[in-house]
Amino acid sequence: MTNELPVRGSWRDYEDLGLPKPLAAALEAFVEQGYHGTSIRDVASRSGLSVPGLYHHYPSKQALLIGLATVVMTELLERSRAAELDAGDDPSDRFDAVIESLLRFHMFRREQSFVASSEIRSMEPDSRASYIAQRDEQQKQVDRIVLDGVASGVFEADHPEDASRAVVTMCVAVAVWYRPDGELSPDELVERYLEIARRMVGA
Structure with missing residues (x-):
């Protein structure tokens, strides 16, 4: 299964x-x-x-939690990889695509994302380590893009990895507060948060 x-x-x-x-x-x-x-x-x-x-x-109930977390991280990583691949080689385009993907995921899969993130404390050690490794893989993808952007001169972040973590944290937090009937449509939220994210990495 x-x-x-x-x-x-x-x-x-x-x-x-x-x-x-x-x-x-x-x-x-x-x-x-x-x-x-x-x-x-x-x-x-x-x-x-x-x-x-x-x-x-x-x-077990633990198996249900890990099943949900696995589905969440599998889909998140697949979408992030597809977004980066779709964007081409330019670090700025890759950054925009992956951050947009993260934002949309945490809007449209907000319940799944919220449970996986908030219940990490409830995971048994081996499962928690596996989940964290997948979460770190997502972070490293954004880190790599930001570092490529700094190296090529399109980003001017003084502390690129710190900026990258801050951007990802901002995207993940969307799952906590976003509501479909809220003030911003998904496209409006993506546009606004991409502007903020670009500033954070010195684009």
Whole structure:
């Protein structure tokens, strides 16, 4: 059984992930009640399964959390790679594309992103280390782009890796506060935050 759900079409396009029922139910419960406030019985009920039926697919609540985190990071990294590849060689274009991808992901996958990020404290050590390694991979991609931009003279950040971390942190935080019915449309938010991100790296 795999939790990987491939990105289809453009990295800008989002559709329903089609999560398996147990993962969709766990996501809903974790968002409402938190990991520790959710019981296996609750997830089973929400997914229309018996507790033994749920255990057949996911042997523990921890497995559900790791399943969700794996789906989140797999999709995030695939979209980020696709965005950079689509942008070509110019560091400025690559930066804009990857930061736009991060922003859109944390808008359109805000619940999944929020659970994976906020419940890292609930992951068992090996799973936490794996999740952090994937998160670091995403950060290193942006670091590399910013360093390439400084080397080529299109960015003027005095502390490029610090600026890169600040930009990624800003993008991730969108999942905490963004709402579809809020003041800014997705395109407006991307435009505004790209302007801020460019200033942070000295573009």
